[in-house]
Amino acid sequence: MSNDKLHRSVLDALSAIMHPDAGQDVVSSGLVRDVEVGEGGVVRFSFAPGPRDPGSLAKEARRVVEGVEGVSSVKVNVQLPQAAGSASPSARPARGPAPGSVPAPTPQTGLLKNVGSIVAISSGKGGVGKSMVAANLAAAFASRGQRVGLLDADIYGPNIPLMFGQDDRPQVTGERGKEMIEPLEAHGVRLMSLGFLLDKEQPAIMRGPLISGILRQFIEQVDWGDLDIMIVDMPPGTGDAQLSLVQNIDLDGAVMVTTPQEVALGDVRRGIRMFERVNTRVLGIVENMSGLECPHCGEPVDVFGSGGGERLAEEMKLPFLGRVPLDPRVRTAGDEGVPTVLGAEDSDAAKALQDVASALLDALADDGAE
Template identity: 60%
Template structure:
């Protein structure tokens, strides 16, 4: 697509988006400043930022995507959703800020200066395989030649030690007064977890402020060295750990993990909204346990439903990063301390997780639209 064609497509997209209007105010998403920084790439991909406001219905982004996708010459639409920082001017029209908005984070860019990119893997609820995705994304990136670290931020339920088969204690290195913990190394990934510091079976009993302190220590007082990517395995929910992380460091983005059923996608939706309210980029949704292929007959069983993650991505206007099938070796590898991307790298689940890792890197290595 040449520059003249791109300009023509851009004008048509802008015109189409003026038909998308707020149901209460009647104002369109372009004139109110919700749609910003539109661009058309050579392959026909349209990218723009959507500044979602507190009183906007969740369907507004989906309507904008649908309007842009109908435009002649558009092959794909990518939308970066964000909320303005606290105190930023609101778009023209009605504005009804809701109680409970979270102040904009003030992260420290110098806390871990040797790390190029930081991503979090999160979910709204436990049991969806969030740690499985985090562990296998990390090992996939390491096996692709990248320098990778994995921080287990699930203070109450640290699973990374088990999933990597590690029971060693981290060493303390450095001069007196400037000591740091040295991360462990497994399958080419540098690891840190509270599980390495606790005795087996010992519970982490602590309140929220202590969690914030531990996370800050794991970020700033661990000798991570030079990393291309630091993956942070978050606990489930939208609580102290999530808020502490986004207010301590600047994330390149968050990967949300869900299973197909509504009870999971509903909780993950709340997690997405929480990150949006803290101006944290949501890279996309991964659907885990998306289907089970019987090893005996080859029949596929939708044990947890079908396509819930894809529907959630469409509902929120964020990217769908892929689906990971439910396979017994994934569970066996997690229990044995050998991630599936290491033990059976050509299995369907491993291939799906490697594809997710590739999708994540493709997004964080291209700056979000501003």
């Protein structure tokens, strides 16, 4: 089949997908752009999903194109939309659909009704940079105009509020019996931490069993509003407390963070198996603390080695989402309450984290069939 003909077939297939808000198909409404058909049936296109839906329409677009005869592979470049109704990333969006508009379908059912995607940031081992990655992904998405929620589910040492320079107590609003907890907000991200609920004097070992019972209620009673994406910062490890968290949140997938050395990789394998057991998709692996640029001579120094995360991704047939270098500014930014992508945006670490954010969107749009 000629490229032109295949190009037309691909557009025809995409035109069959209706945009839920616009009442038009995704091609006419401009969501699909730059469709290119390369040698051997390789198709690429950009997809700008609706603000409520960073994942599922793009997934459908990929699926229909994969079904077109003559297409050998599909690469979707998911572009972040400006969140509708928010002039700035930190503005509160209007609740519910605008008058007269057709309500968008809600991809999540149950717990969090108006959230496009929910992604857990996890690891096998403590201290590898989960919270750092979670905070920076949330800040990166917010800086691109997304409506972002960040749930700190670390029962052992909740520290997201600190990383966002936010240590207020959340407000409770609403009448008696219908109280809602207002999330805090910083850098355009809505934040909530289990730490607010937990008695700080209580030993960590006691907190695990408590969590499974209260988590569901806790999430339901937080007034998140509509979100494009929710990031969940998980506690370290792969035990019962983590498992019950995963089972209580309707996750779209998990990102595994690891340091490059072999001992950490073994823990990640265990973490991946935990998610497989509960049928939660692992969206990819991030290698953190991968190499250090010597501040004196500029030469790269392999502190924990590098490349282990990528090898593991290959071995487990998972996407490799990127490598974040060791950089003192990552820690100082965190300590100062400004995520690195905002506080040191020109650093290699910040650029790497922005790339991880983009790769994560690609992974969400991919239905895992490749």
